[in-house]
Amino acid sequence: MKKKNAMVKWLIPLATGALILSGCTLNGASSSAMMTIIADSSAGAGSAETTGNTSASYQTASSSPTSTDYTPEDGEAVIALADGASTSSSNDVAIDNSKNQIVISAVGAYVLSGSLSDGSIIVSAEETTNENTVELILNGVSIANKGSKSYAIMTSAGTTTMYPGPIYSIHSAHLDIKALKDSASVIVDSRSESVEVGDDNAAIFSNKKLQIKGAGSLNVSSSYHSGLASDSKIEAAKSTLAVSAYSHAIKAHDSIILGGAEDLGSFTLTSSEADGTCIRVDEDNEVTAPIYGNNATDDDIAGIEIKDGAYVISAKGNAISSEAYVYMEGGNGSVVSSGGKGIKAQLNLFIDGGDFTIKAPADDCIHASTGALTANGGNYILTTGTSKGCQGLKAETIVTINGGFFAITSSYEGIAAHKITVTGGTTSVVSSDDGWSAGGTNEQTSSACAVVISGGFNSVYAGGDGIDSNGSFAISGGTTIVAAPNSGGDGPLDSGDNYAITITGGNLIAYGVSGMTESLSGSQNSVVLFSHASFAQNNYYVIVQGSNQWAVKAQRETNSTMVCSLSDFASGAVEIDEASDVSVASTLFEAGFFYKISSYASVRALYSGSFGGANNSHLSSGSS
DSSP states (O other), X not given: OOOOOXXXXXXXXXXXXXXXXXXXXXXXXXXXXXXXXXXXXXXXXXXXXXXXXXXXXXXXXXXXXXXXXXXXXXXXXXXXXXXXXXXXXXXXXXXXXXXXXXXXOSOEXXXXXXXESSOEEEEOOOOSSTTOEEEEEXXXXXXXXXXXXXXXXXXXXXXXXXXXXXXXXXXXXXXEEEEOTTOXXXXXXXXXXXXXXXXXXXXXXXXXXXXXXXXXXXXXXXXXXXXXXXSSEEEEOSSEEEEEESSXXXXXXXEEEEOOTTTOOEEEEEEOOTTXXXXXXXXXXXXXXXBOOTTOSSOBOSEEEEOSSEEEEEESSOSEEESSEEEEOXXXXXXXXXXXXXXXXXXXXXXXXXXXXXXXXXXXXXXXXXXXXXXXXXXXXXXXXXXXXXXXXXXXXXXXEOSOEEEEEEOSEEEEESEEEEOSSEEEEEESSOSEEEOOSTTSOGGGOEEEEEEEEEEEEESSOSEEESSEEEEEEEEEEEEOOSSSSOOSEEOOTTOOEEESSSEEEEEEESTTOOOEEXXXXXXXXXXXXXXXXXXXXXXXXXXXXXXXXXXXXXXXXXXXXXXXXXXXEEEEEEEXXXXXXXXXXXXXXXXXXXXXXXXEEEEEEEESSSSSOEEEESOX
8 A cells, every 4th residue: 555654753651761762664655744652641541551560670691600609508519610620529410521521310409610611511310209300509600512522311212322512401300590699600502513403402401390590690602502491391580691592592392481570580582593483482282270470479371471570582583482372471671573573372472561662574573373362461662564464463363452552663554363352551553554454364254353442542543444344343432543544545444344333432533535434333423524625734633512622633644534433422513623723621642642622723614513412423524
């Protein structure tokens, strides 16, 4: 869809502070249209909603090891690392100094210090209960591995020769990695080849649950495969953790849980392979009754959960990807994918908190492949490309927005699903095609598609249809302002064939080109101008009824159509004017430039008429 495009400036106060993004250009062109999104307390549900959680300050893990004074506690064994000269106080530790291999054969706690330039810590301990753990307490260690030393492991099929990474847990004991407070440890995996293939190839690998904890710094890098990996679960909190890997920064089969309301954490996670994923769960294990939440202490999920903490996540492929579910519970920071999706769940995706900027110029920002996307809270700034297939919020079945603040600064389609339901929160969309698209694919029948708005504050600035449903379209509450488009054959609002746009409550003002303007039906009074004298961007539509005066500032040149239905409409005369200036009495929705006004400078009258009753009176001017 060809159109004059917008250089967009956003001012969005987040829980973590003011953030300004500018220069969003659609289809490579720009115009003088400007939109300013301000989360304002006077906007009620339209204000930016914070999570109410404590946000961590961002820290970067040290790339150089640093130890701290630490006296091992009773029961903690000591392992001193040194090339060709490592020692241990425990009989459960076997050391092969010719290979720089340290093998831990029993559960318990082990304090590690020193360095290995090419070696491995191998955990062969087996659990005797489900919670038996080997805890490695890192006190400024440096462990590098070049893949030059083999290790023989017994399996049911016999003896297998492998080339383990820096830290490798073979059997069934859980593995905890604790970074001591005020210490910094560095783990480097630079293996270039290995007889081992698949998920075991990580700088730190555990056959069972892997937990990263402690208030210290841990820097993990792998030019070979993954950074952290587990055949089961991975949890990380409290520490300052940096993981840079070729394939996956963090990968697990069942679940990954990062951060927490109490322990927080600072995470710098990077993957550099085009087909890799920064944070990845690769199995769709079902959890009958999932337990999750930012304050939960016994999480039981299938997928990925992001809790409170500070995050910088970047990838060439998908940044966050789960074959099961994704739960965004809290945290603050950025998620960037240069070639894939920002956040992807194969099943359902839940957004219940967090303050994030997400950039995915080649694909969707937030995507639920086969399930639903439900947003209940948080502050999200989403920027994707303007080419076909780039959506801000995308679900295969339904997108439901109950709360939160979602500013989609650039997209092909802003929000897309078979069904879009909004009950609360704030959405602001800039798109090169449809702002909202309730259709998904052409194969979907119209009966499966719907737009349902019962609350919330919604602003749309679109190059195609503003809000498009291939099926039904119903509004019963909220405030919705649509500017779309100013040329072409689209329209601000579009329902499916043999369907109508019904309004029974809320505030709706939509303006743009008259190519596909539809009438409104339903119990609330409305006015539809199929044609009116066009006027310039930044002038105002002024709606007058009795002593009430409302105004919407046009964010683009309007070309003959305007749809209006307000919850305060009553019986009697109503007038719509064009104004060059207004005196604002109160702001109703800043993102939509919607105001209650006390006076205005009229340019011309666009329409005058009279509602025959308090409701169910639909006036129009011009022909459809």
